[in-house]
Amino acid sequence: PGARAYAFVIDWLIRAILFTAWYVVAALIYNGRWSLAAPANPEGAWFGAVVAPGAAIYFLYHYVLEIAMRGRTPGKRFAGVRLVTRDGAAPALGQHLTRNVFRLIDSFPVFYGVGLVTTLLTKDQVRVGDLAAGTLLVYDRVELVSFEETRSAGNVDPATVEIISELLGRWEALNTGARRRQDAAASAVPSGST
Numbered sequence: 001p002g003a004r005a006y007a008f009v010i011d012w013l014i015r016a017i018l019f020t021a022w023y024v025v026a027a028l029i030y031n032g033r034w035s036l037a038a039p040a041n042p043e044g045a046w047f048g049a050v051v052a053p054g055a056a057i058y059f060l061y062h063y064v065l066e067i068a069m070r071g072r073t074p075g076k077r078f079a080g081v082r083l084v085t086r087d088g089a090a091p092a093l094g095q096h097l098t099r100n101v102f103r104l105i106d107s108f109p110v111f112y113g114v115g116l117v118t119t120l121l122t123k124d125q126v127r128v129g130d131l132a133a134g135t136l137l138v139y140d141r142v143e144l145v146s147f148e149e150t151r152s153a154g155n156v157d158p159a160t161v162e163i164i165s166e167l168l169g170r171w172e173a174l175n176t177g178a179r180r181r182q183d184a185a186a187s188a189v190p191s192g193s194t
Contacts, residue, residue, distance in 0.1 A: 001116060001119045003079040004079070004125075004127075004137055005112075005116070006075070006079045007073065007075035007076045007078065007079035007081060008075060009075070010075030010079070011061065011073050011075035012075075014061070015057070016058075018058070018061070019054045019055075019057055022053055022057055023036070023054045024036060026049055026050040026053065030046060030049050030050055061073070062103065063096055066091075066096050066100075067096055070082070071083035071084060071090060071091065072140075076137075076140075077140075081137050081138060081139055081140055082137070083099075083135055083136070083137055084135065084136055084138055085134055085135055085136070086134050091133065095134060095135055096133070098129070098132050099129040099132070099133035099135055100129065102129030103115075105128050105129070106118070106127045106129055114127075114128060115127035115128065115129070118131070124136055125137075
């Protein structure tokens with residue numbers, strides 16, 4: 001929930017800045033003078049030129065950027081997280097759309113209350129939109145421990161260090177099923193054995 005909230009705050013600030021910038025520039029141009037006020041009787045042109053594009057920027061921000069940036073937004077990049085499907089693949093367009101439509105439910109009652117509670121109560125720490133779309137928010141970067149440092153500090157023999165180093169070198173190339181099998185095999189080995 002912490003990385004998710006951090007990413008959301010950054011993205012919210014960016015959306016707010018973009019919306020405000022659009023509104024200010026469009027209102028000044030539309031009004032033809034130094035005034036940001038809406039006309040006394042706003043016409044459809046006011047909404048079409050000033051309000052609708054700003055609202056589109058604000059509401060389509062996540063959908064468009066998550067697709068364009070392969071599961072990330074600027075906020076997600078700063079937080080070091082990205083969006084994937086449950087099997088680790090990139091989400092399809094429909095999954096992005098479903099996830100972002102459910103953002104409305106997640107935002108109830110205020111300050112993303114439903115989404116925050118859902119991330120705290122679900123096993124995979126997902127919000128309602130992720131449950132509906134079958135997506136997960138995962139850490140993009142993982143800090144790896146140097147096994148040379150581990151070997152010099154403990155009783156790890158050189159053969160074990162070589163095997164672990166080789167596995168870590170191939171880790172990104174392994175598919176999700178192979179990773180799970182490797183994790184299960186590693187957890188089955190009693191500590192202290194080689």
